[in-house]
Amino acid sequence: MSQEKKAMLATILCLLLMILGFILEKTNNPYAFISYLLAIFFGGYKQTKEGLLDTIQNKHLNVDLLMALAAIGACIIGHWFEGAMLTFIFCLSGALEEYATNKSKKEISSLMNLQPKTALLVNQSGKAIETAVSELQIGDTVLVPKGASIPIDGILISTASSIDESAITGESIPVEKGQNDELFGGTLNLGEALTMTVTKTSDDSLFSKIIRLVDEAQNTPSKTASFIEKIENIYVKIVLLAVPLMIFIPYLFLGWTWAESFYRGMVLLVVASPCALVASATPATLAAISNGARNGVLFKGGIYLENLAALKAISFDKTGTLTQGMPIVTDAVFLAESDEAVNMLVTMERQSTHPLAQALMNRFEDQYTMIYEQLDVKNIIGFGMAADKDGDHWQIGKGVFNENTVFDKQILARTNSLHEEGKTVIYLYKNEEVIAYFGLLDVPKPEAKQVLHFFKKEGIHTTMMTGDHKKTALAVAKELEIDEIYANCLPEEKTALILKQKETYGINAMVGDGINDAPALANAAIGVAMGGGTAIAMDVADMVLMQNDLKKLQMSYLLSKKLKRIVTQNICFSVAVILLLILSNFFQFISLPFGVIGHEGSTILVILNGLRLLQTISLDKSEQPPKFQQQKLSLSK
Structure with a gap:
């Protein structure tokens, strides 16, 4: 049984026993206290055990110990129902915090469930054998059926396929993959069956790294959570010191009865406990980290x-x-008949893997009418490419191939303008005459x-x-x-x-x-x-944007601002409630039941407030940057 279910079962059992004790008490049954006692035991066992272990092993006093002492104190003065109610609401807030933590961590659990345990390894005879993913080696060939999860990182070696990468990038739109494209374990093959070559071991795959990052981040507290944890020990000591003073000073100097003084001491023990303050930051931070993971942003802490x-x-x-x-063609100027020029351009550039050649291919791949398959294309290092066709000498490159080449003044002026704009200029020559030129730029x-x-x-x-x-x-x-x-x-x-x-x-x-x-x-x-x-x-x-999408950075900043706002709200609210309850107790305005409700109610509210960080952060799509205005730029080096 999960910890969350155990906490909820203990809470329900505590409530039922408390109700039974209340009914027995109203019927004047002398054994009502037994039902209350069982309610306190089942409801407070887990927190009391954790509080004692923390105190003994780590020499650290915490709020769990305060709540156990308050319940015992209430029983000592005969307030069995109040003691049981305190235990029930404290147990309820603990169960809610367990739920909040598990809900925040469900992203990593869902990721782990998406990670395949087995794969279809293709052996030397071509037969697919089911094999544990952990046993796959780099270079192995794996078959991935249609609709199956890709088991490990690798390279696609079969025909193109559509891949759902939402588990990694947070982007729901499938990605089209072609031969030699990279595949990631944990993503889903939406196309026909594919084969792939393994490039990473299971421990080193991107999916495994994501799971480790999210897990580590959720176990690394924020500065605020760490600070609150540090002061908790000091705060609890102050409360334990204040309670005897609250009991003896009014009894000795203000004329209160012993019963009233002790009762007010127990109320102080309850209302001064920093449960809400302790819960102000951690559940909210876990929720925000999980929100980021769900949207393709990984925080390492x-x-x-x-x-x-x-x-x-x-x-x-x-x-x-x-x-x-990658550069794209932003300017294309043809000074002569373009059909032949485009055909020669594509014929020559298709034999190069240079990024500039690929950019030109992408630009004109739908415009050529013929490829000259038998053309002998030569690579001229430092200049570009050249070829001869039907007695004409063709050249393409960034520079001037021949010192005798003379540029037309208009061409020179225009290409100089392109250079001034930071663009790379490619020239196409026919018999040492420029017949086309192109401006390329890696655009934003x-x-x-x-x-x-x-x-x-x-x-x-x-x-x-x-x-x-x-x-x-x-x-x-x-x-x-x-x-x-x-x-x-x-x-x-x-x-x-x-x-x-x-x-x-x-x-x-x-x-x-x-x-x-x-x-x-x-x-x-x-x-x-x-x-x-x-x-x-x-x-x-320190953080990774799984998609190459800068909007995720904007979303992360807004998520961080919301986290700060919610944690600040929680801290201010919890401190205000504690101060109000302490003053109300000193002036005898509040009873133990209302002190319990006020204290534990504030704890539940801050946990629920923190869970708001699980909601998706929306960007204002209507907001557009202003039109470009000339500005002075500080350029160094």
Whole structure:
């Protein structure tokens, strides 16, 4: 039986025995106290045991011990019903906290259930044999039937398939995968049966890392939770000291009876207990971490989620973080008949794996009319590619192939303009005459401008750090309206800038995806890795965006702000209730039953308030960044 079910069963049993004792008491049955005693035992056994073990083993006094003493004290002065009711409500709040914790941790449980235990290993004879995932080795071939979960990380070697990666990225839309594309364990094959080659062991798969990260994060408290835990021991000692004073001072100096003084001491023991204060941060933090995991954001500890709300400066790597990571053709100018030029362009570039060649292929793959299969295409290192066809000499590349080539002034002016915009210019020559040229640029991601506008509106300083040259950096920065730019940066220079920024602003963040970003990610107050980046970047970062979607960063910031707001509400509310109940007890306005209800009721309310963090954080889609306005950019290096 789970701990949650045991806690709920103990609560119900305590309630039934308390009701039975109340009925027996009203019928003047002399054995009513036995029913109350059993209610206190079954309802308070778990908390009392934990409180005593914590006190003996860790020398740490906690609220569980206070509640046990208060119940015993109520029974000593003959308030059996009050003692049983205190135990019941305390047991109820404990069961609710157990439920809140389990509900917050259900994301990792559901992830673990999604992780397959067996796989269909294809042996040398081509037969599929069911094998434990833990026994799979790198290089093994695995068959994944239609509708089955992919058991382990690998490379697709069969035909294309549609994969549901929502378990990892939080994105419900399936992803189309082709040959040699990467597959992740725990995702779902929606297409026909596929075969794959294993590239990682079960312990090293992305899915296993996600489970470990979420588990570690939920067991790493936030600063607020740690602080509350530290003061709990001191606070309980103060209460235990205050209770005897509350009993003896009124009895000796204010003329109270012994019964009234002792009764008020027991009420103080109940109402001064910091149960609600202790529950103010941890359930809320667990709920927020689970919310992030469900939406494809992994926090490696509550402290990083909490710190995000205090963010003052954020820096981004350019390539793959703010931009798509691959160039696209932004300008295409043909100076002669285009059909033949496009055919030659595609024929030559299809034989290259260079990113610029791939960009041109993507741009013109639907526009060519013929591929010249027998064409002998030569790679000219440092320049580009060349080929001869029907007596004509064709060349394509970034530079000038022949010193005698002369550019038309208009072409030169236009291409210079493209260079000034930070674009890479590719020329297509026919017999040493430029007949077409193309501008290529790694353009910003669709959501980048909106996210940067959001952070600037929040008063957070934005910076871009890139190893790219100044012109390209300026082109991207102007589009995104970034506050500060650093170009031509080496990894050590990014790290130095991050450390300087941390010294200036305090809480800062670095967002990146590459090996060169790892030192900066490690030195920032909060390192944020893009899920599509390198394993090293993910390992050293404090939080990971499993999708390469910057809107998840905005969502995380709003989640952190909501966590801070809810924890602050809980702390203020719980402290106010404790002070009000203590004053009411001193002036004899409150009885033990109402003290129990006020105290434990406040505990239940703060737990329920923390569970609001399980709700999805919505972004205002109607909010759009302002149209671009020229601004002064700080460009370094």
